Amino acid sequence: MRSETAMPTSSMLVMDGKTIIVDCGIGVTRSIVASGVSLLDINAIFITHLHSDHVLELGPLLHTIWTSGLKKPVDVYGPEGIKEYLEAFLQSMQFDNQIRVEDEGRLPLEELINLTIYSEGFVTRLRSIDVQALKVNHPPVEECYALSFDNESKKIVFSADTAYFEPLTKFSHKCDVLVHEAMLMKGVETLLERTPNASRLREHLLASHSTVEEACKIATMAKAKHLVFNHLIPADDPDISDEDFLAEGKNGFSGQLTVGYDGIEITF
Ligand SMILES: [Zn+2]
Ligand SMILES: [Zn+2]
Incomplete structure (x- = not known):
């Protein structure tokens, strides 16, 4: 499949x-x-x-x-x-x-x-990496955490699955890389058209995931250097390409922007 x-x-x-x-x-x-x-x-x-x-x-x-x-x-x-x-x-x-x-x-x-x-707050220290967790907004899942890995010279943050969640801006403040989930609304509409329980799915997606625009807003407010989209929705629409995500992302974020794919390597 x-x-x-x-x-x-x-x-x-x-x-x-x-x-x-x-x-x-x-x-x-x-x-x-x-x-x-x-x-x-x-x-x-x-x-x-x-x-x-x-x-x-x-x-x-x-x-x-x-x-x-x-x-x-x-x-x-x-969790x-x-x-x-x-x-x-x-x-x-x-x-x-x-x-x-x-x-x-x-x-x-x-x-x-x-x-x-683990729960919210300090998770652990791995050598000089301080790992912190922030409970994000991914209903109906209660226990869902963004994670930050910070060794004082570099900081990378993973948003996990979340709807637009403003506390992420402080959590990822001036990070080198923010890996944030992203949903492209024009692709979501096509996805819903071919889904039998569309209204339920639409509700779930909008309540618990972030649009490209929202991910960009978080990255901009956080002053993140590099924003990487992952957990792309939709992921399997032949009519939606990385360029679509990139084009929309560029409207909302002026830093370095990357659309993730399997096997991608990012140096930071
Ligand atoms: Zn997921
Ligand atoms: Zn999830």
Whole structure:
């Protein structure tokens, strides 16, 4: 289904010698391997919220890191509910997990997952990177967090999924890169035309996601240097291209602007 279109949300951040994954949509494991990074080099994984396009492959990623030879724990940070997800995943793989411990002499997978449940505010410090979380506006999901990674010389912020949310401007003040979700309204209209429950979907999209214009407004007020659109809506309309997002984005943001795609690398 997705052979020609973008995969769900996952980003890899390499900063201060740390390799950090933000969100684990389906395809994340394959994308990490394709980028040339060893799964064993992943230090930390952050989940912004529990929608499937952000968490579906967390368990399989951890399991694959484990079978690749994991010996020291991976730090996993997620909002409330993440523990239940991981426990249920481990339970679903109990047969395999147990047999690999007994038969292959591996350490139990659960002992190699160092889980932290975070909420708003300070999350952790990874070497010199200060990680902060801001609860954003993504109804009906209560626990959804923008994340900021700041080592005092560079700062990158991920908006996560959110409707227009003004506190993000302060949170991402003067950041080097703001990765913000973006929805192109002309594409949304076409998407709704071919959707059976259009009015419900329209309500959901408008209440819980940001338009390109809104993402630009946040980036401008935040004085962000570089705005990167991700989580594009629509993502699978052949009549909507990156140029459409770019053209509309340029109307609202005068800094560096990039439209994200699978495998894109951004240096900052
Ligand atoms: Zn979401
Ligand atoms: Zn999403």
